[in-house]
Amino acid sequence: MDLFVINGGHALSGETRISGSKNAALPILFASLLTKERCEISNVPELKDVQSAYDLLNRLGKNCFYGYGNFIAEEHSEINPIAPYELVRKMRASILAAGPLIARFGKARFSLPGGCTIGVRPIDMHLEAFKQLGVEISHDKGDVLMTAKKMHPNRIKFRFPSVGATENLMMAASLIDGETVLENCAREPEIEDLSAVLVKMGAAVIGAGTGVIKIKGKPALNGFSHSVMPDRIETGTFMLLCAAAGGKITLLGADSKPLSALIRAMRKAGVKISCGKGVITVSAEVSRPKPVSISTKPYPGFPTDLQAPWMAFMAQCSGECEVHEKIFENRFMHVPELARMEANITVMDRKAIIHGVPGLMGAPVMASDLRAGAALVVAAAAARGTSIIRRIYHIDRGYEKLELKLRELGADVRRRKDDGSIK
Ligand code: EPZ
Numbered sequence: 073m074d075l076f077v078i079n080g081g082h083a084l085s086g087e088t089r090i091s092g093s094k095n096a097a098l099p100i101l102f103a104s105l106l107t108k109e110r111c112e113i114s115n116v117p118e119l120k121d122v123q124s125a126y127d128l129l130n131r132l133g134k135n136c137f138y139g140y141g142n143f144i145a146e147e148h149s150e151i152n153p154i155a156p157y158e159l160v161r162k163m164r165a166s167i168l169a170a171g172p173l174i175a176r177f178g179k180a181r182f183s184l185p186g187g188c189t190i191g192v193r194p195i196d197m198h199l200e201a202f203k204q205l206g207v208e209i210s211h212d213k214g215d216v217l218m219t220a221k222k223m224h225p226n227r228i229k230f231r232f233p234s235v236g237a238t239e240n241l242m243m244a245a246s247l248i249d250g251e252t253v254l255e256n257c258a259r260e261p262e263i264e265d266l267s268a269v270l271v272k273m274g275a276a277v278i279g280a281g282t283g284v285i286k287i288k289g290k291p292a293l294n295g296f297s298h299s300v301m302p303d304r305i306e307t308g309t310f311m312l313l314c315a316a317a318g319g320k321i322t323l324l325g326a327d328s329k330p331l332s333a334l335i336r337a338m339r340k341a342g343v344k345i346s347c348g349k350g351v352i353t354v355s356a357e358v359s360r361p362k363p364v365s366i367s368t369k370p371y372p373g374f375p376t377d378l379q380a381p382w383m384a385f386m387a388q389c390s391g392e393c394e395v396h397e398k399i400f401e402n403r404f405m406h407v408p409e410l411a412r413m414e415a416n417i418t419v420m421d422r423k424a425i426i427h428g429v430p431g432l433m434g435a436p437v438m439a440s441d442l443r444a445g446a447a448l449v450v451a452a453a454a455a456r457g458t459s460i461i462r463r464i465y466h467i468d469r470g471y472e473k474l475e476l477k478l479r480e481l482g483a484d485v486r487r488r489k490d491d492g493s494i495k
Contacts, residue, residue: 074464075494076449076475079484080434081456083319083356088480090307090325091117091472092141092300096262098165099239100269100298101125104134104145105172106247107273109295113143116300117472120465124163131159132169151176157183157214163469164188167195168236171244174207174218175289182216189441191400197237201228205244205252225250225289233258233370238285239266245287246275254285260371261330265301272296304330305377306471309446310481311335311354312381315343316388316454320355321481328352333374337382340364341389361385363393363428370399380406380447387415388454389428397422406444409437413455434459436495439466446471453483462490 092115102125104111116122116138126138133151137144153173160166160183173180185195199209199216205228207220225248230237235258242263245252257263259281267280273296276288307326314321315338328335328347335345338354341361346353363386368376376399383395387410397403404424407417412435416427434457439445445467452459461467464487467474478485488494 073462073490074487075490076452076461076464077486077488077494078434078449078452078459078461079457080317080453080459082317082484084314084317084321084453084482085319086481087322087324088310088477090302090323091115093117093262093265093303094119094121094470095235095260095305096265097122097300098125099168099243099262099266100300101129101143101145102168102172103243103266103269103273104129105132105151105169106176106243107293107295108147111145111295112297114141114299116141116143117303119472120469121163121165124159124166128155128159128166128169131156132173153177153180155180155182160185164193165236167198168240168243170198170202170218171240174202174220175223175244175247178220180218182218184214184216189405190403197230197232197234198240201230201237201241202244204228205248223248225252227253227255229255230257232256233283235260235263238263242266242270242277242280242285242287246270246273246277246289246293247291248289249291250288252287252289254287255283257283257285258370259283261301261304269296269298272298302327305375307331307352308334308375308378309381309450309471310477311338311345311352312378312385313450313453313481313483314354315341315356315361316385316450317483318356318359319482320353323352323354325350326352330371333372334378337364337366337374341385360388360390360428360430363389363391363426365394367396368399376400376403377443379403380443381450383407383417383424383426384410384447384450384454386426387417387429387432387451389426391428393426395424395426397424405440406447409440409444409448410451412437413451413459415451431456433457436460436462439463442466442470449474449478453478460494
């Protein structure tokens with residue numbers, strides 16, 4: 073296992089390029105299961121989660137190449153629609169293979185993805201919606217068995233705008249003759265990226281990015297070539313890194329449009345942000361940000377994936393503010409670690425009250441999940457002194473070449489083996 077050694081407390085400067093979006097790339101990789109033709113996906117970030125998708129696609133029978141930002145999926149052998157536990161447990165998003173598999177092959181066996189630190193993460197909405205398309209669902213030793221003689225279109229309304237359920241059902245409906253209407257859909261930009269791919273494959277998809285998506289499927293879909301959109305969560309994380317540590321940075325290949333909720337909140341806190349075409353510049357001229365309370369919401373509200381980095385930024389605010397986590401039931405695992413860096417945060421159920429402190433202090437801390445780990449990096453860059461962040465394999469799941477990019481932005485960070493020699 074690796075760790076980060078970060079000497080913080082100094083202003084940042086420099087520029088770095090934003091990678092392709094993890095949360096756009098994953099559903100698009102699984103969309104390759106909808107066709108036997110060649111699929112070429114570029115701007116794919118080099119991440120553990122993408123490696124997990126690669127492993128699962130090959131286990132299912134695809135022939136994939138993945139390297140240098142490119143992902144090629146071909147099909148030269150029979151697909152075996154069984155997703156085993158040892159692969160599914162590594163990455164919950166593996167459930168996104170279910171829609172394509174059941175729609176194309178009429179059967180799929182799936183290990184139920186377990187929960188994770190941020191919550192139980194059920195898939196009831198996915199399964200409930202599949203049933204409304206004619207899928208029979210049963211359970212056996214922790215696996216979900218799905219069979220469908222003939223799937224049919226339907227009008228489906230989600231009880232909550234679930235990102236994954238919206239994506240899974242869009243993909244399944246793309247192979248069903250007739251029009252399926254999905255209501256109360258998630259509106260995340262990653263869903264629009266997936267929609268663009270499904271249209272390239274030959275499905276008629278309208279309404280992605282709104283609450284109602286209509287999909288007219290085809291009996292067979294074509295291969296596609298697509299470049300993945302920039303990662304808005306990586307972008308927001310680096311913006312908060314600069315806001316917390318101070319200084320001025322430029323993010324290249326960044327799209328500000330999907331980040332309006334974050335940008336509004338950061339500007340309220342006193343951070344200067346300028347957005348050009350594909351470029352975002354952040355300069356933090358205030359020593360302590362003004363306190364700004366946020367609540368996480370489905371898109372276009374404040375993204376839950378930036379809640380932890382936001383809290384690391386607000387830890388040094390010049391007053392008191394609140395963070396309400398309304399999407400996941402247990403997404404405050406970063407709080408006790410931030411407290412080790414002298415943050416003063418009180419948690420009550422899904423609400424955190426932040427009592428701003430003049431400055432954080434470096435300390436040994438531990439990442440518990442991807443975005444909590446990102447929050448510790450933000451805090452360590454702002455904190456005076458040295459921080460050691462352990463279990464950074466959580467962070468490697470979602471941030472490509474992180475220490476290289478941090479150094480490009482002027483942070484003093486080194487990756488080391490966690491062999492017990494560093495205290
Ligand atoms: C996607 O997860 C993202 N992952 C998450 O990013 C992100 O936090 C989340 O959307 C919300 O924006 C990917 O895109 C790969 P949901 P997903 O279904 O699809 C509950 C990261 O850090 N729910 O919108 O799993 C669920 O428990 C990751 O990059 C059900 O109850 O999220 C949660 O409370 C973390 N039943 C809420 O809905 C279901 O069937 C939102 O989940 C499905 C979801």
